[in-house]
Structures are given as structure tokens and as C-alpha cells.
Amino acid sequence: MNLTLLHADQKQELQLRLDKARYNMAMAEMDAMLIGAPTNLYYLAGGVFRGYIYVPTDGDPVFFLIPPSKADSPLTREIRKPEMIADVLKKEGCDMPRRIGMELQDLYYSEIQRLHAIFPGSELKDATPVMRRARAVKTDCELNLMRQDGLRQTAVYSEIKHCYREDMTDLEFQIEIERVLRRAGCLGYLRVSGNKMQLNMGSVLSGPNADAPSPYDFSMGGAGTDPSLPVGASGKIMKPGMTVMVDMNGGFNGYQTDMTRCWYIGHVSDLAMRAHQCSIDILRDLEKFSVPGIRIGDMYKRAARLADDAGLREYFMGHNHKVPFIGHGVGIELNEMPVVMERNADPLLKHTTLALEPKFVIPEVGAVGIENTYVVTDDGLSNLTELDETLKQL
Amino acid sequence: MNLTLLHADQKQELQLRLDKARYNMAMAEMDAMLIGAPTNLYYLAGGVFRGYIYVPTDGDPVFFLIPPSKADSPLTREIRKPEMIADVLKKEGCDMPRRIGMELQDLYYSEIQRLHAIFPGSELKDATPVMRRARAVKTDCELNLMRQDGLRQTAVYSEIKHCYREDMTDLEFQIEIERVLRRAGCLGYLRVSGNKMQLNMGSVLSGPNADAPSPYDFSMGGAGTDPSLPVGASGKIMKPGMTVMVDMNGGFNGYQTDMTRCWYIGHVSDLAMRAHQCSIDILRDLEKFSVPGIRIGDMYKRAARLADDAGLREYFMGHNHKVPFIGHGVGIELNEMPVVMERNADPLLKHTTLALEPKFVIPEVGAVGIENTYVVTDDGLSNLTELDETLKQL
Numbered sequence: 001m002n003l004t005l006l007h008a009d010q011k012q013e014l015q016l017r018l019d020k021a022r023y024n025m026a027m028a029e030m031d032a033m034l035i036g037a038p039t040n041l042y043y044l045a046g047g048v049f050r051g052y053i054y055v056p057t058d059g060d061p062v063f064f065l066i067p068p069s070k071a072d073s074p075l076t077r078e079i080r081k082p083e084m085i086a087d088v089l090k091k092e093g094c095d096m097p098r099r100i101g102m103e104l105q106d107l108y109y110s111e112i113q114r115l116h117a118i119f120p121g122s123e124l125k126d127a128t129p130v131m132r133r134a135r136a137v138k139t140d141c142e143l144n145l146m147r148q149d150g151l152r153q154t155a156v157y158s159e160i161k162h163c164y165r166e167d168m169t170d171l172e173f174q175i176e177i178e179r180v181l182r183r184a185g186c187l188g189y190l191r192v193s194g195n196k197m198q199l200n201m202g203s204v205l206s207g208p209n210a211d212a213p214s215p216y217d218f219s220m221g222g223a224g225t226d227p228s229l230p231v232g233a234s235g236k237i238m239k240p241g242m243t244v245m246v247d248m249n250g251g252f253n254g255y256q257t258d259m260t261r262c263w264y265i266g267h268v269s270d271l272a273m274r275a276h277q278c279s280i281d282i283l284r285d286l287e288k289f290s291v292p293g294i295r296i297g298d299m300y301k302r303a304a305r306l307a308d309d310a311g312l313r314e315y316f317m318g319h320n321h322k323v324p325f326i327g328h329g330v331g332i333e334l335n336e337m338p339v340v341m342e343r344n345a346d347p348l349l350k351h352t353t354l355a356l357e358p359k360f361v362i363p364e365v366g367a368v369g370i371e372n373t374y375v376v377t378d379d380g381l382s383n384l385t386e387l388d389e390t391l392k393q394l
Numbered sequence: 395m396n397l398t399l400l401h402a403d404q405k406q407e408l409q410l411r412l413d414k415a416r417y418n419m420a421m422a423e424m425d426a427m428l429i430g431a432p433t434n435l436y437y438l439a440g441g442v443f444r445g446y447i448y449v450p451t452d453g454d455p456v457f458f459l460i461p462p463s464k465a466d467s468p469l470t471r472e473i474r475k476p477e478m479i480a481d482v483l484k485k486e487g488c489d490m491p492r493r494i495g496m497e498l499q500d501l502y503y504s505e506i507q508r509l510h511a512i513f514p515g516s517e518l519k520d521a522t523p524v525m526r527r528a529r530a531v532k533t534d535c536e537l538n539l540m541r542q543d544g545l546r547q548t549a550v551y552s553e554i555k556h557c558y559r560e561d562m563t564d565l566e567f568q569i570e571i572e573r574v575l576r577r578a579g580c581l582g583y584l585r586v587s588g589n590k591m592q593l594n595m596g597s598v599l600s601g602p603n604a605d606a607p608s609p610y611d612f613s614m615g616g617a618g619t620d621p622s623l624p625v626g627a628s629g630k631i632m633k634p635g636m637t638v639m640v641d642m643n644g645g646f647n648g649y650q651t652d653m654t655r656c657w658y659i660g661h662v663s664d665l666a667m668r669a670h671q672c673s674i675d676i677l678r679d680l681e682k683f684s685v686p687g688i689r690i691g692d693m694y695k696r697a698a699r700l701a702d703d704a705g706l707r708e709y710f711m712g713h714n715h716k717v718p719f720i721g722h723g724v725g726i727e728l729n730e731m732p733v734v735m736e737r738n739a740d741p742l743l744k745h746t747t748l749a750l751e752p753k754f755v756i757p758e759v760g761a762v763g764i765e766n767t768y769v770v771t772d773d774g775l776s777n778l779t780e781l782d783e784t785l786k787q788l
Binding site for chain 1: 431432436440441442443444445461462463496498499500501502503504505506507520522565566569570572573576577579581582583585588589590592593594595607608609610615619620621622623624647648714715726
């Protein structure tokens with residue numbers, strides 16, 4: 001069992017995360033939450049375990065552990081199945097909540113049905129946005145973990161060019177990068193929100209494959225090599241005149257940074273060079289503009305306007321298929337709140353972590369542009385993935 | 395778009411799968427199903443796409459595609475959002491179903507709520523068991539794909555010993571195996587059922603780490619290297635006297651075989667040798683016993699009895715933590731129906747594919763035993779992962 005945050009030295013951090021969750025619970029008018037998604041268990045306990053966390057608006061949370069996870073501290077109780085939660089709460093004198101929050105966007109229908117039956121008189125509310133909002137704004141401890149991720153991911157990215165050999169396929173190139181990442185400590189598992197994004201360790205896109213739409217919700221597509229997993233590298237040889245976009249897993253410690261760099265083979269068109277420079281220009285602009293309090297949708301608007309001004313609208317965020325966002329929150333999951341899209345009217349909050357990825361797809365050539373992971377500070381965006389951004393020859 | 399099965403040459407296969415799904419729908423008393431989980435979309439269409447499939451008990455199914463997936467055949471319709479499904483069905487003269495099946499164990503609560511609102515008068519039933527039962531018994535086409543998986547996985551396994559170097563950690567060993575698998579065409583993504591099994595490409599367990607329980611539902615545990623992903627390799631050096639169990643991803647073509655082989659370093663205890671031989675003996679016994687019609691729970695009972703007779707009960711299917719099954723269905727997902735556990739009273743069906751993994755955990759030494767993937771035939775089990783099974787020195 002790894003309830004590390006329940007140990008004394010990290011108790012303060014646990015309390016901070018709980019407070020953030022509770023603030024958002026209050027806004028959502030809930031009396032308690034029952035949390036069961038691995039991501040949120042990890043957030044609130046410091047380790048994934050088998051079980052649930054009951055979080056009332058007042059009083060201590062209760063950690064319900066199902067074997068082989070073991071109750072090992074004052075706040076933990078061992079149960080064999082979720083139905084035993086009600087008895088434990090009653091025995092300890094807890095009132096049944098009038099309104100109970102559960103993760104309606106993270107747990108399957110059948111599990112929510114089963115959990116709601118524990119609180120038959122309670123109105124069911126959605127705890128997913130509560131936890132997503134809490135997690136969007138990082139604590140200092142989380143920012144430190146993400147800074148470490150950024151250092152480790154950039155160290156690997158600085159070695160990527162050594163993975164390349166002439167006449168390699170995109171997939172062969174990706175496999176060598178996977179190995180270097182894994183040897184550097186990347187956990188290999190890509191934690192995403194939702195059950196409709198499937199990918200192993202990331203994406204390498206080259207040539208026309210960058211323009212193949214994917215049914216998944218990633219910013220860029222790719223046909224993949226099999227209809228069961230239609231995304232990413234195609235298994236085709238990377239040829240002179242093509243760009244190669246590397247957007248691989250930056251998860252080393254439970255958190256992750258998200259980072260993209262591009263290279264080209266042989267030579268590359270001026271159009272691709274210009275579009276790549278436009279991506280860099282957009283990031284420089286947004287790094288200054290994006291201070292706490294601005295409207296998130298305005299970040300998208302500025303990026304789109306710069307792409308327009310450069311005459312690159314046709315290629316911006318895809319060509320055959322465009323996605324309506326230029327970035328997203330990132331942390332425990334790859335796709336956290338907020339989404340940086342035009343209609344997002346929320347204000348940007350301090351210590352939000354954002355992956356910004358203004359990219360372009362140039363037909364036949366491939367994708368260009370970069371992606372960095374940032375922390376929102378009073379002075380603008382602070383870059384966790386600082387590394388040469390130029391489009392260079394492989 | 396990869397609706398490969400909608401192309402003429404594979405139409406017969408599509409029809410066969412539909413018929414199997416409909417047979418199980420009739421047993422479950424549904425008038426229609428609306429399918430949305432990637433696994434089941436892939437099963438019924440031959441490719442993952444963005445959208446849903448409406449399957450009435452009579453008449454043609456309708457494939458609803460959301461861009462970038464494109465309607466490209468007589469049975470497909472393009473929609474922008476699921477709410478448009480009702481209008482399309484009405485326009486085409488379909489009656490609203492009295493009882494609608496949806497995947498209550500594969501889709502999140504919020505998505506089912508949204509989909510159920512399309513059929514406000516329809517009773518909601520669970521389509522998950524319907525699709526799981528249909529998929530448990532494979533078609534000839536599926537068996538061919540799994541045979542190919544088996545050949546490719548065994549080819550890689552026969553090279554595993556070359557990945558080993560003295561004083562390697564379990565994780566370093568695993569990373570080299572991952573690379574060989576990927577270069578041999580393994581898709582890398584491990585498709586599992588449920589949102590509480592998280593793993594990248596498989597598990598390498600060595601020494602005391604094999605006895606560390608994991609909160610996930612895999613047959614063997616392991617502490618992992620981080621509390622965010624508590625399973626599998628520990629990052630510790632593999633030493634003389636330890637066994638090394640390799641249970642890595644066998645998914646090459648949308649289907650997967652599941653296979654485990656073990657090695658030891660330096661020397662190994664007689665107890666470990668005996669337990670490994672017992673695993674082989676159990677499989678030889680079950681290969682003959684497991685013909686269509688037997689009670690699945692009896693397979694578990696025979697295995698447990700053989701372990702008992704050998705005086706190995708204490709180590710059978712775990713030591714600190716035991717799992718109550720010795721095998722599971724396998725195909726598109728790693729964990730399909732049926733589960734080979736004592737209380738499973740279902741009869742074994744012909745052309746079910748099963749991964750059988752009678753394993754033992756020997757304290758301090760590690761895990762031993764093997765796992766093969768089999769097809770149920772009239773003559774017993776036919777092995778898709780045939781390769782030397784002995785416990786050998788690395």
C-alpha cells in the first residue's frame with residue numbers, strides 16, 4: 001500500500017489538496033463526495049489503492065480500502081465491498097449526505113449505480129468537474145514534481161536526434177525514442193481522461209501521415225498501423241522533404257509534462273519553415289499575455305489571429321481535420337482542465353499548468369510547430385520544457 | 395476511416411459477428427442496442443471510429459459516424475452529436491425500441507445518461523454482457539488473427555534470453571523486451587476491460603517483488619516503481635537465486651495472445667523448480683479435460699487440486715495475496731469472458747479463447763509457472779503459444 005500522503009511529513013500536502021477539493025464541492029453544492037477513479041484516489045491519497053475515499057464537507061475524510069490494499073492509519077477502514085461503506089459511516093455517527101457527489105465522467109454507469117445504492121436517499125451530483133477544477137491549479141509540491149518531469153523529458157528530447165538512422169520508418173524511430181524515455185525513468189503508461197483516447201507512449205508523425213485524421217481526440221492525428229488503433233506513426237519510411245513531429249510521453253513520477261519538437265529530413269519547404277516559426281512566435285506572445293485573470297478563450301483568439309496574419313490559417317491545428325483548441329491542462333492526466341479553446345470564458349488561474357501546442361499540418365510535408373508545458377505565474381507563463389525550439393535537420 | 399468490415403469481401407464476417415451479438419441480445423430481451431465503446435465498435439465494424447452503432451434485433455444495423463470519421467457506405471450516416479441519432483432513426487421509419495441495451499460496464503455514467511435521453515421512453519438494459527458473450531466465442535477470422543498473434547509473440551519470446559545482461563534490473567530487462575516486441579510489430583497499447591487495470595506493455599517480476607500485492611486486478615502483482623502505478627517491475631537488480639517471470643503484451647493486430655515464461659538467475663531452489671513443473675502438469679491436464687460442455691469452474695478445481703496434491707497450495711496463485719482465478723478469456727481485450735474461477739458454473743463453449751496461467755509465488759525467490767493462450771476445440775485445448783516451457787537459466 002502506498003498511501004504515502006497519509007504519513008506525517010506529507011499530511012500538510014494532503015490537507016491542501018482536500019481543501020481545494022472542498023472549496024470546489026461547496027461551489028457545486030454537495031454535502032459529501034465518494035471518490036473511486038484511480039486518478040483522483042492518487043491525487044487525494046498520494047498512491048493508487050483499491051477502494052474509495054469519502055469526503056464530507058466538514059470533518060475528516062475516510063479512506064475505504066479493499067484487500068489487498070490495507071488499512072494502516074487512523075483515517076483508513078478496511079472493507080470487502082463498497083456496500084459496507086454505509087454501515088461504517090453509520091457506526092461512526094456520520095450523517096448520510098443530502099447531496100452526494102460521484103465521478104459521473106470517470107466511472108462506468110454500473111459502478112455509479114452500485115455506489116449510489118449505498119446512499120439511497122441522496123441526490124446524485126457530478127464530482128468530476130469538482131475534482132478536475134481542484135486538480136487544475138497545482139500545489140507547490142505538484143509543481144515541483146512537474147518541474148522534475150520537465151527536466152527529465154527535455155534531457156531525453158535533447159538526445160532524440162541520436163535515435164535517427166537514414167531510411168528509418170516513423171515507427172522504428174518512435175521505438176528507439178520509447179526505449180530512451182523508458183531508460184530515463186518514464187513510466188510508459190499514458191494516463192488520459194476519458195475512455196476514447198487510446199495510445200501507447202505517444203506519437204511520431206511524418207510526411208502525409210500527419211494529415212490523416214484520427215477518431216481519437218488528440219491534437220494531431222495519424223493513421224497508425226492497424227484499424228484497431230488508428231492514431232500516430234504509420235510504419236512508412238521518413239523521406240527527404242518530410243518533417244518529423246515528436247510528441248512523446250513525459251510522465252516520470254505520477255505527473256507528466258507534454259512536449260513536442262520537430263525535425264526535418266534532407267531539406268524542407270519554406271512554407272514548413274515559416275509555419276514552424278509562427279508556432280514559436282505564438283508561444284512567445286502567449287507567454288507574456290497569459291497572466292492570471294485573462295479570459296482563456298482570448299489565448300486561442302490571439303494564436304489564431306497570428307496564424308491568420310501569417311497567411312497560415314489553412315494549416316493551423318490541422319489541415320484535413322482541424323481541432324478547435326491550441327492547448328490543455330496537464331498534470332496527473334494528459335488532458336486536464338482547462339481546454340484552451342475560443343469559447344472558454346473562464347479566467348486563467350495562477351499555478352494552472354498548461355500544455356500549449358500551436359501546430360500546423362503542411363500537406364505532404366508533415367506537421368510542424370512546438371509544444372511546451374507551462375505554469376501560470378503573475379509574470380506570465382514559466383516554461384517547464386525549455387529546449388531549443390528550432391526546426392533542424394535530423 | 396477504417397470500417398474495413400463494411401467492404402464487400404468482409405461483409406460475411408461482419409454478418410457473423412452481428413448474428414452472434416443478436417443471439418445474445420435475444421437472450422437478454424432487448425429490442426435494440428446502441429454501441430459506443432471502442433472495443434465493441436472495432437468488433438462490429440472492423441475498425442475504431444468516432445461514433446455509435448445502432449443494432450436492432452431485426453433489420454440492418456446503422457453506423458453513426460461523427461467527423462472526422464466519415465460516412466462512406468450504405469449503412470453509415472454522418473452525425474455531429476449523438477442527439478441526432480433519434481431524428482435519423484425516425485426519418486428512416488425505425489420504431490423506437492421498447493428496451494434499449496447500452497454498455498453500462500464500458501461507458502461512463504454521464505455518457506449513458508446522455509445516450510439514454512435519445513430514447514426517453516425505452517427501458518435501459520445492460521449490453522456489456524451481451525457483447526462480452528458474443529466476443530468470447532471467436533469466429534474463424536478471429537482465430538486466424540489470434541494464431542498470427544501467437545506466432546509473433548512466441549517468436550519474440552524465443553529471443554528474450556538475448557535481452558538479458560548480468561546485474562540488470564527487472565525494469566531494464568523489461569525495457570529491452572518491450573523494444574523487441576515493438577520491433578516485431580506489437581502495437582504497444584494494452585487493451586483491457588474496466589478502468590481499474592493500468593499497465594503499459596506488461597509485467598516482469600523477479601525475486602521478492604513478485605510477492606508485493608498490487609491494487610490492480612492482474613493475476614500477479616509487483617510494487618512498480620512509483621505509487622501512481624503500483625504494479626510490475628520494481629527497478630531492482632535481479633540476483634542469483636531469483637526467478638524472472640515475463641508476461642508481456644502479445645497484441646499485434648487488434649487481437650492479442652497472453653503468454654508467460656519464466657527463467658532463473660544463477661541457481662534456483664527445488665521448491666521453485668517443483669512449483670514450475672506443477673504449473674506445466676496442470677496445463678497438460680487441463681488441455682485434455684477442457685472440452686466443450688464441461689463446467690468452467692471444474693477447470694479451476696482440478697488445477698487447485700493438483701497444486702494441493704503437490705503440497706503447493708500456500709504458493710498457488712499468489713502468496714501474500716491470492717487471486718481466485720487461473721485464467722480468463724482473451725481476444726480484443728486482455729481480460730475477456732469467461733473467468734476461470736471456482737464459482738463459474740457456465741459450460742465451456744467451443745472456439746472460446748482462454749489464457750490459462752496456473753502460477754505460484756515462492757517467497758524471496760519470485761514467481762514461477764507458465765501461461766498459454768488456447769482455443770477450445772472438440773478434442774480439448776489447442777495451444778496458440780507453443781514454445782519451450784521449462785524453467786531455464788538466463
